Amino acid sequence: MEKRVVITGLGVISPVGIGKDTFWNALLNGENGIGPITHFDATEYAARIAGEVKGFNPGDYGIDRKEARHMDPSTQFSVAAAKLALDDSKMNLDEEDRDRIGTIIGTGIGGMETLHNLYKGLFAKGPSRVNPFVVPKMIANMASGQVSIFFGLQGHCASVVTACATGTNSIGAAYRMIQRGELDAAVAG
Numbered sequence: 001m002e003k004r005v006v007i008t009g010l011g012v013i014s015p016v017g018i019g020k021d022t023f024w025n026a027l028l029n030g031e032n033g034i035g036p037i038t039h040f041d042a043t044e045y046a047a048r049i050a051g052e053v054k055g056f057n058p059g060d061y062g063i064d065r066k067e068a069r070h071m072d073p074s075t076q077f078s079v080a081a082a083k084l085a086l087d088d089s090k091m092n093l094d095e096e097d098r099d100r101i102g103t104i105i106g107t108g109i110g111g112m113e114t115l116h117n118l119y120k121g122l123f124a125k126g127p128s129r130v131n132p133f134v135v136p137k138m139i140a141n142m143a144s145g146q147v148s149i150f151f152g153l154q155g156h157c158a159s160v161v162t163a164c165a166t167g168t169n170s171i172g173a174a175y176r177m178i179q180r181g182e183l184d185a186a187v188a189g
Helices: 019-028 065-069 071-090 114-126 134-138 142-151 162-181
Strands: 034-036 049-051 103-105 187-188
Touching: 019 071, 019 142, 071 142, 071 187, 103 142, 103 162, 114 134, 162 187
Parallel strands: 103 187
Antiparallel strands: 034 049
């Protein structure tokens, strides 16, 4: 008999909205998150539109300023989405065996803003001014690692990198691990 696996909580940080209800209502109303780029000056680029997350404050999700400085925005989004999903699930982590809760979160690329800032600083100020946190901020598995650390989840921690299918494949990997009895629960996406 196969073990039943269910999704118990959802967390969304996206250009369409923050939080599952805001996100869902925007979709139902035909809204989209595409608009003029505001995060940097894009006047010299042929494409000047993108999907940017607006109104995001890491502190709203328990990420203090020092932690935020050591995380690429993509990782901050992952920690925040994980918090929203865990809150939505009503799971009390203090009553759970955290050794049996995994973290499987993927990305198509990793911390691109960190990589961009590295190159900008490297060419403007030289290699002696490269931030020592560049690699830990930008590597693809940092989102999964930071979520695991942030919530004290000590089960299997992995990152799936499969381009646009990453989120679905991450959820599928978590599903299979739970179904096989390797984990009791996982934060995945």
